Amino acid sequence: MMGRAALLTTLLILVSCHVALGWTGKVVRVIDGDTIVVQKGQQKSRVRLYGIDCPERAQRFGSVATAYASSMADQMTVEVTPLDQDRYGRIVALIAPENGGLTLNGLLVKKGLAWTYDRYCGRSFCSRWRKWEKDARKSKVGLWAQKRPVAPWEYRHKH
Secondary structure (H helix, E strand, O other): OOOHHHHHHHHHHHHHHHHHOOEEEEEEEEEEOOEEEEEEOOEEEEEEEOOEEOOOOOOOOHHHHHHHHHHHHOOOEEEEEEEEEOOOOOEEEEEEEOOOOOOHHHHHHHOOOOEEOHHHOOOOOHHHHHHHHHHHHHHOOHHHHOOOOOOHHHHHHHO
16 A cells, blocks of 8 residues: 555656646637637646736737637647646646647747836746847837736736
8 A cells, every 4th residue: 555655756756747638629619818728638727928928808909819829729739838837727838840840939029018026937948038028129019019008917907
């Protein structure tokens, strides 16, 4: 019989392996700019894009970010690289085209449709996204064309 501690350790290892392994699936729904649903076989998974935060639907550029994410990923086969799981049970991941290329996460930042979410972006590639955000701000691309864009986390706090 396996002891409680050994069973817990085994479960933690299995969950960690599940989070760390990449997989391929088809984007079947774009919920908003930074949340999509990816289907692998019969399994559908809600995926939150790692390290970024797009404007909320009710915010200016929220629908633009969603439309861009749809144009880049909806009904396409993508590589999902899970990095975490959030408090809502969503997989938090990098999403890239099946055949390689820039992640949807990074593209949204580069196009001025998302903030790099510093609070949750601690990987080495986040510094590249921060540079892209800085460039988009300087060029007034996307949401940075606004005089005072409100970060989504500030918007959620107020509403």
